[in-house]
Amino acid sequence: MNQKVLVTGGAGYIGSHVVRQLGEAGYDVVVYDNCSTGSPQAVLHGELIIGDLKDSESLSQVFRQHEFAAVLHFAASLNVPESVARPLDYYANNTRNTLNLLRCCNDVGVNQIIFSSTAAVYGQPEASPVTEATPTEPINPYGRTKLSCEWLIRDYAKASDLRYVILRYFNVAGAEPGGRLGQMTKDASHLIRVTCDAALKRRLGVKIFGTDFPTPDGTAIRDYIHVEDLATAHLDALAYLQQGKESQILNCGYGQGYSVRQVIERVKVISGVDFPVIEAERRAGDPVCVTACGDKIRQVLGWQPKYNNLDQIVYTTLNWEMRQQELFFNSLVGVA
Missing domain, CATH: 3.40.50.720 (NAD(P)-binding Rossmann-like Domain)
Incomplete structure (x- = not known):
């Protein structure tokens, strides 16, 4: 074949x-x-x-x-x-x-x-x-x-x-746990990436778009x-x-939802950095809560996820972003 x-x-x-x-x-x-x-x-x-x-x-x-x-x-x-x-x-x-x-x-x-x-x-x-x-x-x-x-x-x-x-x-x-691959888009708007940027002092803080959603803490929930x-x-x-x-x-998806506030808190804990959080109005087109039922993909494809953990997701993202920051600073001073 x-x-x-x-x-x-x-x-x-x-x-x-x-x-x-x-x-x-x-x-x-x-x-x-x-x-x-x-x-x-x-x-x-x-x-x-x-x-x-x-x-x-x-x-x-x-x-x-x-x-x-x-x-x-x-x-x-x-x-x-x-x-x-x-x-x-x-x-x-x-x-x-x-x-x-x-x-x-x-x-x-x-x-x-x-x-x-x-x-x-x-x-x-x-x-x-x-x-x-x-x-x-x-x-x-x-x-x-x-x-x-x-x-x-x-x-x-x-x-x-x-x-x-x-x-x-x-x-x-x-990101790839070995640090070889990750999110490289300069203007990426994904919450975890943006929050990690704030933890690394590349942003002044993180905006929460909408705090009046009908959820336990008022912020949107995602899988x-x-x-x-x-x-x-x-x-x-x-x-x-x-x-x-x-x-x-x-x-x-994993079938586990986390709110915007929960994600921000985990990034703060894992990074050890407290950064400003700014509350803003909802964005157009943002739904309240979307989580997956992943039963079918497991049954049909035999898919077996290995990284089904928010902390692992945050940790590998932070690891990747710190590695990119290190490479950038090294390039400025001529370090190979």
């Missing part, structure tokens, strides 16, 4: 962790990324091709030059407030570019795809944890563009021999999943498809 796979967005945060695991598992990896938010240095295995999914001809050429067994599709815009302000850009970069990718798959007969989706497709569910059968009612353009990509994949699969695994991520955080466990889920999904099994939609 051909073990060559295409990874779109493989220089980004989640994609680079998956690429590393794919390379270590013996896959022949080709990464296609415009590196607008990703970094070439994050691609530790395989071949990196700098390109944009909106460039249909360049993308088609990559498909003609390689014989891919499967595609893992990460490339997307993913900032919720930004999607509210710039919906047209999000539909272009997420939905249109997924259509371009599927056309290339169709042209050369690639019939396996793993798609990076999101819990944002559920919107504000009436109950948590949410299952894969929970109605999809996204409340922001980001979630709607991701759901429209799911529809594209599912409709195309009905008309072809395409098989897919759609993975609906909950809140991804953490955080370690990026290494999420990456492993992709390899499990790829092995599943290569066994010829049927298409699936699967939640990727």
Whole structure:
């Protein structure tokens, strides 16, 4: 069986962790990324091709030059407030570019795809944890563009021999424990990253967007999943498809929710640093509470997470950020 796979967005945060695991598992990896938010240095295995999914001809050429067994599709815009302000850009970069990718798959007969989706497709569910059968009612353009990509994949699969695994991520955080990979996006807005920045004195403090949610402490609740466990889920999904099994939609989360205040407190405790916390108004498009029911992914893929612990997520993030800070300061003084 051909073990060559295409990874779109493989220089980004989640994609680079998956690429590393794919390379270590013996896959022949080709990464296609415009590196607008990703970094070439994050691609530790395989071949990196700098390109944009909106460039249909360049993308088609990559498909003609390689014989891919499967595609893992990460490339997307993913900032919720930004999607509210710039919906047209999000539909272009997420939905249109997924259509371009599927056309290339169709042209050369690639019939396996793993798609990076999101819990944002559920919107504000009436109950948590949410299952894969929970109605999809996204409340922001980001979630709607991701759901429209799911529809594209599912409709195309009905008309072809395409098989897919759609993975609906909950809140991804953490870093590779060895310190080789982590979140490299300069303007990352993820709570754990932002809070670790405050602990390292790279921010004046942390804003809590909304303290009047109907939750025990008034702040929003999220289900955080370690990026290494999420990456492993992709390899499990790829092995599943290569066994010829049927298409699936699967939640990727632990089923444990933490409030914004709880996350901030754990970062303070683990870092040993007290930093200012500023209370602000709610942001548009933020749901109250979203946690996952992860039973199906465990049953279908045999997924076994290893980092199911908020403290581990925070610790690996802090370790990565301190390492990056050390490298930056060393570069300033000329230390190798």
